[in-house]
Amino acid sequence: MNAPLLVFFFLAAIAILGAISLILQRHPIHSALSLIVVMVALAGLYLLMGAEFVAAVQIIVYGGAIMVLFIFVIMLLNAGVEERTNMSKMAGWAGLPLAIALMGFLAAAVARSTDRVQAVAQSGATAPTKVVAGLLFQEFVYPFELTSFLILVAIIGAIVLAQREKQ
Amino acid sequence: MIPAHYYLILSAILFGLGVVAFIFRRNIITIFMSIELMLNAVNLAFVAFSQAWNRLDGQVFVLFVIVVAAAEAAVGLGIIILIQRNRQSLNVERVDLLKL
Numbered sequence A: 001m002n003a004p005l006l007v008f009f010f011l012a013a014i015a016i017l018g019a020i021s022l023i024l025q026r027h028p029i030h031s032a033l034s035l036i037v038v039m040v041a042l043a044g045l046y047l048l049m050g051a052e053f054v055a056a057v058q059i060i061v062y063g064g065a066i067m068v069l070f071i072f073v074i075m076l077l078n079a080g081v082e083e084r085t086n087m088s089k090m091a092g093w094a095g096l097p098l099a100i101a102l103m104g105f106l107a108a109a110v111a112r113s114t115d116r117v118q119a120v121a122q123s124g125a126t127a128p129t130k131v132v133a134g135l136l137f138q139e140f141v142y143p144f145e146l147t148s149f150l151i152l153v154a155i156i157g158a159i160v161l162a163q164r165e166k167q
Numbered sequence B: 001m002i003p004a005h006y007y008l009i010l011s012a013i014l015f016g017l018g019v020v021a022f023i024f025r026r027n028i029i030t031i032f033m034s035i036e037l038m039l040n041a042v043n044l045a046f047v048a049f050s051q052a053w054n055r056l057d058g059q060v061f062v063l064f065v066i067v068v069a070a071a072e073a074a075v076g077l078g079i080i081i082l083i084q085r086n087r088q089s090l091n092v093e094r095v096d097l098l099k100l
Helices: A003-024 A028-048 A052-076 A089-119 A128-139 A141-162 B004-024 B028-053 B057-087
Strands: none
Touching (some): A003 A028, A003 B004, A028 A052, A028 B004, A052 A128, A052 B028, A052 B057, A128 A141, A128 B057, A141 B057, B028 B057
């Protein structure tokens, strides 16, 4: 077994354990910390695939900005341990088997669909970040500009939603 | 070289765990975090395909997905603050009326 494969299995195990911990923890702040573990493990996997820029953005935007926002809201609302209520009978009875079936079907479908992918020759890509920048600012420049508009709308929406109502 | 389908199977597992969290958790913040987990799983599949086909379009799509996730988190957490203010509860089973 070679070194990259070992690193892959190590990071994959951390990601899956973090995701399971997100499900099992009863306090939202513990779930948020588990999610940060998953995101850092995924950033490691991106590095392993040679996508340095995506790995950096994953750490800065997901692990940094978005999760800080989550933890900030959890603390602002003083969210405590989740109270147990009777879940709907349908979710309790059929939820887990159906979710596991979905996982199995997805894994089987993508595993079958990669037969063709693997036929494509792997050649060492050079300076991927430079190429990503070229794609982002030339081929995808209109979607890129639209995302700035989307962020502006989201900022205004968040401010309007969260402001206190005037009496 | 790690085969692309290892990454894709990991992505499917993470997506499935996100679905399980979405179904079984009662706290609206945790449900929202499970949506982020599913978005992350999709990002992993994007990067894996991008690497397998040796084309970098997939990585550009990942950046767009991250931007959408950030916008969604900002608006979604605003909505969560409103729910807490109006219902004094974060349990989704107590948020089942359109009008108070």
